[in-house]
Amino acid sequence: MKEELILCPLCGSDACYKTPISEKYSSYFCFGGGHQSNDLMTESEFKFEEYEETIPQLYIDLKQTDSEGRIWYPATVNLAEKGTVFINGSSKDKWQWCAIKTRELTEEESKSLANKGIKYKSDTSTMKFFENEFIEALDYIGFFDKE
Numbered sequence: 001m002k003e004e005l006i007l008c009p010l011c012g013s014d015a016c017y018k019t020p021i022s023e024k025y026s027s028y029f030c031f032g033g034g035h036q037s038n039d040l041m042t043e044s045e046f047k048f049e050e051y052e053e054t055i056p057q058l059y060i061d062l063k064q065t066d067s068e069g070r071i072w073y074p075a076t077v078n079l080a081e082k083g084t085v086f087i088n089g090s091s092k093d094k095w096q097w098c099a100i101k102t103r104e105l106t107e108e109e110s111k112s113l114a115n116k117g118i119k120y121k122s123d124t125s126t127m128k129f130f131e132n133e134f135i136e137a138l139d140y141i142g143f144f145d146k147e
Helices: 048-052 057-061 107-116 134-140
Strands: 004-006 016-020 026-030 035-038 071-074 077-079 083-091 094-104 120-122 128-130
Touching: 057 071, 057 083, 083 134, 094 134, 128 134
Parallel strands: none
Antiparallel strands: 004 016, 016 026, 026 035, 035 071, 077 083, 083 094, 094 120, 094 128
């Protein structure tokens, strides 16, 4: 069992990673469309009511179903040292990908947050919006940069 790049079952993008989570089930993360799912996220296998109590309404409004019956939600990517990519908008018809870079805490900020293990903070001055371009938003925060 190993991760593989496949055509996305939801949007057809050639940038979808299928990652085995057991012998029977896999998870899916589409860099092309910015959605994620897994083989357990079907009406018969998953308790959507409980899950949807924990996510913003816009994510619920933008969920989609593929031909296999899997439910896909927009992805959120949060890398403490780099930034966050998420959806932002007022409705299903009016939203964009948003990216915010992080920065290291100042010495003053560190005094109050260091004991909580926090080293980085979102820098809202770097907030940028991307029209349906999830990959560009990831690139903006340095997701693909090699360390």
